[in-house]
Amino acid sequence: MAISGHEQFAHDVSGIINQRIAEKVSFLRQVDEAVKDHHDKKIYQLLDNQRYAKEIEHREQQPNNQSVMSLVDDITNYLSNFLSIKLIDYLGKKYPFFYYEEYETGHYRIYFGNWWDRREFGELDVLNVRFLFNDDEYDKLKKTFELSRDNKRYNSDKIDKISAENDRLQDLIDHQREREEQRTKLQEQLKDVSSRSGIWESTKNKESRQSLIDALQKLEDEEEESRTAAQTIKDNEQVVLSLSKENTILSYEQKSILDTFGSFEDFELANRNLYANYIKSLSDDQEKQVTDDEQ
Amino acid sequence: MMNNKQMLNQPSEQLNALAHSFDHGLEIGQHYVKLLTKLAQTDDAHDLLTATNDLVNLDLEDAFVKFPQHYQVADYYLLLMGRLLEMHSNAEFKITEDPTSHRFYATISALGEKVLFHFIKDAEGNAAFTDVNDNEPIFSLNLKHQMLRFNNKALVNYFIINGLKKYSDLDLRSAIKPLLLFAQALHDDLNFVIDRGILGTSNQQHYDLAQPELSLTVIDRLFVATAETDYMLFNLPKNNGAELRLERQVNLDLSFDPDDYSQQWFFSVQDPDAQVSFFDLLLHYQLIRDWYLSNRDELAVKSDPLMFADDEQVEQGETITDEPVLEDDEQND
Numbered sequence: 001m002a003i004s005g006h007e008q009f010a011h012d013v014s015g016i017i018n019q020r021i022a023e024k025v026s027f028l029r030q031v032d033e034a035v036k037d038h039h040d041k042k043i044y045q046l047l048d049n050q051r052y053a054k055e056i057e058h059r060e061q062q063p064n065n066q067s068v069m070s071l072v073d074d075i076t077n078y079l080s081n082f083l084s085i086k087l088i089d090y091l092g093k094k095y096p097f098f099y100y101e102e103y104e105t106g107h108y109r110i111y112f113g114n115w116w117d118r119r120e121f122g123e124l125d126v127l128n129v130r131f132l133f134n135d136d137e138y139d140k141l142k143k144t145f146e147l148s149r150d151n152k153r154y155n156s157d158k159i160d161k162i163s164a165e166n167d168r169l170q171d172l173i174d175h176q177r178e179r180e181e182q183r184t185k186l187q188e189q190l191k192d193v194s195s196r197s198g199i200w201e202s203t204k205n206k207e208s209r210q211s212l213i214d215a216l217q218k219l220e221d222e223e224e225e226s227r228t229a230a231q232t233i234k235d236n237e238q239v240v241l242s243l244s245k246e247n248t249i250l251s252y253e254q255k256s257i258l259d260t261f262g263s264f265e266d267f268e269l270a271n272r273n274l275y276a277n278y279i280k281s282l283s284d285d286q287e288k289q290v291t292d293d294e295q
Numbered sequence: 296m297m298n299n300k301q302m303l304n305q306p307s308e309q310l311n312a313l314a315h316s317f318d319h320g321l322e323i324g325q326h327y328v329k330l331l332t333k334l335a336q337t338d339d340a341h342d343l344l345t346a347t348n349d350l351v352n353l354d355l356e357d358a359f360v361k362f363p364q365h366y367q368v369a370d371y372y373l374l375l376m377g378r379l380l381e382m383h384s385n386a387e388f389k390i391t392e393d394p395t396s397h398r399f400y401a402t403i404s405a406l407g408e409k410v411l412f413h414f415i416k417d418a419e420g421n422a423a424f425t426d427v428n429d430n431e432p433i434f435s436l437n438l439k440h441q442m443l444r445f446n447n448k449a450l451v452n453y454f455i456i457n458g459l460k461k462y463s464d465l466d467l468r469s470a471i472k473p474l475l476l477f478a479q480a481l482h483d484d485l486n487f488v489i490d491r492g493i494l495g496t497s498n499q500q501h502y503d504l505a506q507p508e509l510s511l512t513v514i515d516r517l518f519v520a521t522a523e524t525d526y527m528l529f530n531l532p533k534n535n536g537a538e539l540r541l542e543r544q545v546n547l548d549l550s551f552d553p554d555d556y557s558q559q560w561f562f563s564v565q566d567p568d569a570q571v572s573f574f575d576l577l578l579h580y581q582l583i584r585d586w587y588l589s590n591r592d593e594l595a596v597k598s599d600p601l602m603f604a605d606d607e608q609v610e611q612g613e614t615i616t617d618e619p620v621l622e623d624d625e626q627n628d
Binding site for chain 1: 512514515516517518519521522527528529530537
């Protein structure tokens, strides 16, 4: 029983091995052929059969065979590089405002635009045909679209605040002479009031003396601030310039998305359907191979 | 002296000498009249130039024969310009003589009858074409060296800053036309060397900035200004500057040659038909004009005067002042 069971098991084992190896060989052969033919659609199917079945063939619940798929784990960077050629070409037409930089084999940084100043916007995941946008940068853009409904810009509030501060500082600088006159006047009043002070000083006199001292102190503070105001204004202008630059970048991005997709929602929709749309576009490119596949 | 006195002792000899002197004076006069006639009537550009040149250099002073009022040197330049434009059938540029001063003035139809132009001598001894009320040397002309150069600074001051206060951009564009036509005629008919400056329309032309360095903040300001417009400012592929894209595939670049270690910044204008100049862009686009004028210290385009190291000056050997003149001139060629 044990022996025959063992034999049975041994028989099963070699059967299992044969079958598994045959699967692996078949998988690798298919990958090999698809790469030779640059049949990218087939490669995508082999790399993620589950997703392919669901999104392209509309067949649910096709499990991925991890044991064969893991065979290419150590060459994903090369596959990514290989598949990027057609994908980036496609994206160049559908997302004309994105630029890609391969910072290491098979890894791509996304830049939004080629304008005077632009943002790094995330990464392109070639094997899964999706954008991995940088959350912070993406949120800024999203916010820009929301604000634009009220005709506002991303940094408008900050810029308005700093500009108001600069106006106030400029005012301090412009009114130096008035401050000087005011000070002389207050000092004389203080001298007058002080002459009536002493142990028997009236509460009223005391109060007015204090208020004069406070007013003088306020003038002194303003004077102090006005001394550095010119530099602060300059520094603030620099801050406003960089905030304005960010506004400009965001407005360029917004403009590009509107030109290409019509709305931010359609942009997001396109991103969600990118895999399916791209793989389908490959079918069109390789019609003969596609009909072969489908038969 | 002794000989002279002896010679003139005889009355007939004295008379002869006097007649001879009158003759000489009259010859000058006849020559003068001939030149004036030629200037007024010839249909040949070369004859016109020769006549102008001769008149400019003619000394009408004579002890025995005095001529009544005659024109000033600057008037001949204006007449040359008027006649040459007439030969090229330009009707926008008109020359009139002031009835009291007998000076000639030019008007350009796009600017109306009240704006008068004439030539004056500029600091370098060339004839400079200017508004009589303004003295901005719009261009300078040197007949001896056969060269004409537009003055970039004056073009901006006269047309872009002051002109636009009173005229539309289209009027000013029309006003420039006869001036450009004159330059073209000098080049085509008489082989003059022409420097159109910021009026040049070649896509290859570089308008060098006067300042050796440019802070990128200045370009940032243009970038920020574009947010309110339909135009966009792009980075150049080699990170060597910026490109402003306007309508009809017209681009304004502010860049430097990435292979040139001196990093000389320059403007250039690209358009499909090589028809648009930097001046046109300043004239038509408020975005560019406002940015250029509010950052003019940094962005000013070089504006070299028309200078020649004359033979005479070189011979004098006092080259301290001449050297920079030579260098300036070379830079610009």
